[in-house]
Amino acid sequence: MPKVSEAKIAILSTHGFEQSELEVPLQKLKDAGAEVHVISPDGEDIKGWDQKDWGRSVAVDKPIRQALASDYDALVLPGGQMNPDLLRVEEEALEFIKSFYDGGKTVAAICHAPWLLAEIGVVEGRKMTSYKSIKTDMINAGAEWEDSAVVADNGIVTSRNPGDLDAFVAKIIEEIEEGTHAREAA
Template identity: 50%
Template sequence: MTSAETLRGRKVAILATDGVEEVELVEPRRAVEDAGAEVRLISLSPGRIQAMKSDVNEAGTYEVDAVVGDVSVEDFDALILPGGTTNPDHLRQDESAVGFVRDFVNSGRPVGVICHGPWTLVEADVVRGRTLTSYPSVRTDIRNAGGNVVDEEVVVDNGLVSSRNPDDLPAFCSKIVEEFAEGRHDR
């Protein structure tokens, strides 16, 4: 199987909203698309979302494919949760987004999360007993939610792939393709 076929037939959701760190949206999306996956950008409302560069400079805007309240976990094989400071902060305040993430993780489907993205996992109460990494300012929240935090480039815990920041994207992208190809993981 060529690398362009690794994820052929797989559907990947990216859950993001305004304030998403552009590189954390674009590079993982490119990696899974290059591996053959079909990707849909899921958000809180229809239209376009505003990406950012380092939380301070506006970057590109991206067309939303579906609203989180209108999709089901059953529609997808894997999930990507990019960071940016305000993106997960908005997501964790939305019941539909939190419920989608909770159901996704509990289904055993693989999830990739980077930088500030674990805030949504914390809100969904799905980090208890899991080992992951994140941006340094999120680590206390993960520990307080019962998760184990390590400071490594990429961490895999039973289908949950996490990385710290954009510098880790090459390792993160490679590992999500691998884990997404493996499919569901029993906990």
């Protein structure tokens, strides 16, 4: 079984990510020994949203065009309302996410980020959670939505909100250490 301390993890994000939903997993996964890269559509630094106003910028390691899912063991998708809504219209971002899914790799999405999983068509029949305002979107996309802090279904980890970050990161680590996941097509 792989160890998280030997893992390479990508965090895909753009402007408007919920500050803690990127920064906390980034730091906790690094603290666990993983190599973590922040990836954005254009490779430029991205600015977070911190509860009610713009927050801090986060340095980006590379643009999506230079990132390959085959170089990583897992993908983390921070939420916030703006970030996933902007990413779900970016074809390169959707292809990148889908390549992780198709490769059986851990894909973790928090808050509004499960929208991205619905957009690539992989939620049907899967147990998932999300921020409550997109519950209906997830159900309409075919997810078996539940009101839980964190839900894992065959390497797909979803979480409700920033209050659940410790459990979210712990489940990401557990799923990475399980290795690749054989998935049936949605």
